[in-house]
Amino acid sequence: MTEVWITIAGLTATTMALKAAGPLIVGGRELPERALAVIALLAPALLTALVLTGTFTEDGELTLDPRAAGLGCAAVAALMRAPLLAIVLVAAVGTAAVRAVT
């Protein structure tokens, strides 16, 4: 249990520091044009990485399991411009359904 509380305290400290670092280092300075061009494309790169590692990895290894089916269902919902809550729910239902039959 001590490990849990140490983890909570330590991670809160490192996460706050990571979020504070950019604002402290850059301050109010305008970023150069080239940096802005990169920043404008940062979100699709990071979000895709989070989607794929969250779906196709387990304990640091690549894996294929029913979460992939759930993500497929969620992708269809996203293409139909469903709200975020619906996209998330569809992923759970799709994953649960495939797990139930395999």
Add this chain to the structure above:
Amino acid sequence: MTRLAPYRAGLKAGVGFGLAALLLGVSFGVLAEPLMGPVAPVVMSAVLFSGAAQFGSTAVLAAGGDAVTAIAAGTMLNARFLPMGVAAAPALRGSPLRRAVEGQAVVDASWALAVQHDGGFDRELLIGATIPQYPAWVAGTVIGVLGGGALGDPAALGLDALFPAFFLGLLAAELGRPRALAVALLGGAIALALTPVLPPGLPVLLASAASLIGLLGER
């Protein structure tokens, strides 16, 4: 009322994010309660407020890892907040301390909403959209901790798919940007290729290199 007006667009979007965050919070509470008991997951959500780090570090502890390993894993999972904070920095206001505090409002959904097509950043969208997500995340955790026993096996309910689906929903809103699809494919390929060789979190951070496509000049 007028002081709140600039935040209204962010707050409105934040309600939608918050509903999804509530559900994610439930799944975190359900998964964490057997390991941590009822209080620690709620405290963790209240002070850390970061799904990636919370799910990641809990998985390490559940597998028998110690606190140092769990902190390292969670910190790497959150390393993306470094470039994200740089992107947000010029838009934040006030003294260095106040900027550092405002920077805590950076969470994935709000940040992705607040980055503009030209790489600029909307401070009010960021803060407005984060405000509804915080109570939703904490309340969801409370519900998950209290109701987890009644729900049964979280895997059977597909709760482990909620988290990547949340990011998929955020990604869908980004793909309209010029060159976003190419960057997404490259970033995803980098993350998957590096997954077998690097600790969790670092492949995500390094996937941000795909955004360097932005340097290739105007189309």
